[in-house]
Each structure stands twice: as C-alpha cells, then as structure tokens.
Amino acid sequence: MPGDWWQQRANERAYLGWMWAHPGKQLLxxxxxxxxxxxxxxxxxxxxxxxxxxxxxxxxxxxxxxxxRDLNTVYRATPALWQRDTHPSGFSWVAGDAAEDDVVAFLR
Structure with a gap:
C-alpha cells in the first residue's frame, strides 16, 4: 500500500469502513x-x-x-446493511459520479 505509516493506516481504516457498508460479505x-x-x-x-x-x-x-469490532457491532445492529444484501433493491447510488472529488455515496 503506498504512503507512509499514517497514510497506510488511514487507507486501511477507510477500506474497512467501505467493505462493511458495501453490499456483500466482509472477508478478512x-x-x-x-x-x-x-x-x-x-x-x-x-x-x-x-x-x-x-x-x-x-x-x-x-x-x-x-x-x-465496532464495525461488526454497527453491522449487527443495522438491518439495512444485511437484510437485502444480495438483492438489487438493497443498494442504490446517491452520488457515484464524483470521482474527481474522491466522493461516493450510496443507500443501503
């Protein structure tokens, strides 16, 4: 992973948050x-x-x-993250066209 130690940890934390919020199962x-x-x-x-x-x-x-641990706690307590995990209605883009700004937004 590029960057110094701090940037690598920040990227890893961002990736973990993305993985828990995105449809599909988490894999570590x-x-x-x-x-x-x-x-x-x-x-x-x-x-x-x-x-x-x-x-x-x-x-x-x-x-x-x-x-x-905290992501697992939120995941278990937030049915929107897992109830329709494999169904298309369980995900919709709010902003998927702001790559220049490094922004993505979606609903679960």
Whole structure:
C-alpha cells in the first residue's frame, strides 16, 4: 500500500469502513483484523505480538482491531446493511459520479 505509516493506516481504516457498508460479505484474512503488515504464514500464523502493549506501534494495531469490532457491532445492529444484501433493491447510488472529488455515496 503506498504512503507512509499514517497514510497506510488511514487507507486501511477507510477500506474497512467501505467493505462493511458495501453490499456483500466482509472477508478478512489472517491478521487483517489488526493490520498485520506481513503476509500470513502457515508456519507461524498471525503476528499476535503486534497487539502487545510493549510493542511501540501496538496502539495502531489495537485501533484497527477495535475498529473492526465496532464495525461488526454497527453491522449487527443495522438491518439495512444485511437484510437485502444480495438483492438489487438493497443498494442504490446517491452520488457515484464524483470521482474527481474522491466522493461516493450510496443507500443501503
């Protein structure tokens, strides 16, 4: 992902928000739920040590973990996000033509 550490975390948070709001099922793979930067390895599994308070950047990783928890809470409490998840009437564009402004808006 391009950018410095801060930009990468900001992009990841924006992506997670988009994924939870957009139709379809959310898919996270081994470590994405806490911003593991390294590719998952069958040999050692997720890098849980990234959440250890002794690690200097642990707050960033815990922040992403907490965001995923909060997105799950909102998702469960908001039927519009899942009741018509696979039906065309469950999604409509409000603004899909403002790419120059980096804006998209849709209804669920």
């Amino acid at each position: 793979f081994m470590g994405q739920e806490f911003a593991q930067g390294a590719e998952w390895s069958e040999a050692h599994g997720p890098d849980w040590w990234l959440l250890d308070p002794q690690y200097g950047a642990a707050a960033d990783h815990r922040g992403v973990r907490d965001l995923v």
